Amino acid sequence: MSEKLGTESRSEQTGDEKQDTQEKEAVVPERAEEVKLKAKYPNLGQKPGGSDFLMKRLQKGQKYFDSGDYNMAKAKMKNKQLPSAGPDKNLVTGDHIPTPQDLPQRKSSLVTSKLAG
Amino acid sequence: MAGAGAGGNDIQWCFSQVKGAVDDDVAEADIISTVEFNHSGELLATGDKGGRVVIFQQEQENKTQSHSRGEYNVYSTFQSHEPEFDYLKSLEIEEKINKIRWLPQKNAAQFLLSTNDKTIKLWKISERDKRPEGYNLKEEDGRYRDPTTVTTLRVPVFRPMDLMVEASPRRIFANAHTYHINSISINSDYETYLSADDLRINLWHLEITDRSFNIVDIKPANMEELTEVITAAEFHPNSCNTFVYSSSKGTIRLCDMRASALCDRHTKLFEEPEDPSNRSFFSEIISSISDVKFSHSGRYMMTRDYLSVKIWDLNMENRPVETYQVHEYLRSKLCSLYENDCIFDKFECCWNGSDSVVMTGSYNNFFRMFDRNTKRDITLEASRENNKPRTILKPRKVCASGKRKKDEISVDSLDFNKKILHTAWHPKENIIAVATTNNLYIFQDKVN
Secondary structure (H helix, E strand, O other): OOOOOOOOOOOOOOOHHHHHHHHHHHHHHHHHHHHHHHHHOOOOOOOOOOHHHHHHHHOOOOEOOOHHHHHHHHHHHOOOOOOOOOOOOOOOHHHOOOOHHHOOOOOOOOOOOHHHO | OOEOOOOOOEOOEEEEEEEOOOOOOOOHHHOEEEEEEOOOOOEEEEEEOOOEEEEEEEOOOOOOOOOOOOOEEEEEEEEOOOOEEEOOOOEEEOOOOOEEEEOOOOOOOEEEEEEOOOOEEEEEEEEEEEEEEOOOOEOOOOOEOOHHHOOOOOOOEEEEEEEEEEEEEEEEEOOOOOOOOOEEEEOOOOOEEEEEOOOEEEEEEOOEEEEEEEEEEOOOOOHHHOOOOEEEEEEOOOOOOEEEEEEOOOOEEEEEOOOOOOOOOOOEEEOOOOOHHHOOOOHHHHHOOOEEEEOOOOOEEEEEOOOEEEEEEOOOOOOOOEEEEOOHHHHHHHHHHHHOOHHHOOOOEEEOOOOOEEEEEOEOOEEEEEEOOOOOEEEEEOOHHHOOOOOEOOOOEEEOOOOOOOOEEEHHHOOOOOEOOEEEEOOOOOEEEEEOOOOEEEEEEOOO
């Protein structure tokens, strides 16, 4: 006789009571995670899903080195160092002038996909 | 066990094939970005980050080998998109194929739409298995014959040749999107299609490339007021006037193009009410819908957010009719998932042909199936370890906390770099295509 394969877990139904207790239990780990995050990044914006986050999403894309931007920014900064790209999640891409150090590697030439191999 | 099929017997999934390189060092260009069966299921297309499309064709069923269905072999491969540069903004336009959608077959050739962030292309894939030979004025190699040597009239005839599959771009639909295209969807009228970016949705005619109609525009007058973006959009499978789009806030809007030219005002708004006391920093991010798919019947739609899959009845806007937890154990890991950006991963989901089972991917190369009728679910793994054809896949289980049983894997051991974002289900059979980072797995149900 073949065994039934598969885990027999009941998928969540939308019954009210069950959802209440489950969500209360769920919220505790989520809130605990939030506390952890705030501890690591105290400057994190109040509105996480708000402008900053979405603006960053809209401007996704490799920003390339533009000598005009770079030289103008350098002139403004005078003696100060140009800020380089950091892992700061609040940094809106548009404000950052890429420096020669930030340049990505050149793309390799186009070859046939390995899936077709 | 995810069930399907007439007898209601539980099906067993078996390894069938795996495509792609074995080595762990994955070149960025090889990252698979989309997988799609055509309407008959005979063809399976993949797109990757390098802008390439590979199409596989199912072998005709061998009558003597009745214990397995035809294998998928390479049919055609071509470079769909190439990297471009936006000089004005000093931004690169990635060649990554975001989506492929097949047109229903009308004649001998096959057509598909493929898109990157900015440009949609209509590709024609046609077969050539004969060529004309015996021209009157040309030699076989193409050189023209000396006309004075031509003394008789020779009419060329078609002779068989080795099958050649050619892909050619027939239409290029460009310059209509300021933001990044996330979806394309072909209308049931088979004449028009929509393309959606973060803030706008455009309607195109397949024959016309120099203009498109904007049908949704959610760009605020002041970008500081931006609160949500469009994450996915799809036409209804039967009603050519209806489409839906999902947002980063977890809502889905259904629009009727008969109501007005600009569908900024939705006809229906699907949103599950949230208990404000449950709200956390992560709530909005994990509620962002990464994929929306209508059922084949057109009566339901499925949405995927970070932790769950929801089935909505189009007649009920205030809550989904079914909710399935994909990997609830990640809720206590949201902080690190935010730090490593995994919380922003966009998982897709798909229906089986009869709309009875839904499937979606997870981490550690796991993927999940939920049977809507039996309410049972299963976790399977795409791994080269189960490499022999017709090997039945063993169900997997993640241990959220406490004592880990034998064969279970703990949450902390999961490999978050091994994500299954793209899966596809054959429209008629129990054959599934599952994409890991750079490999394509094909699984079939056990045929006796």
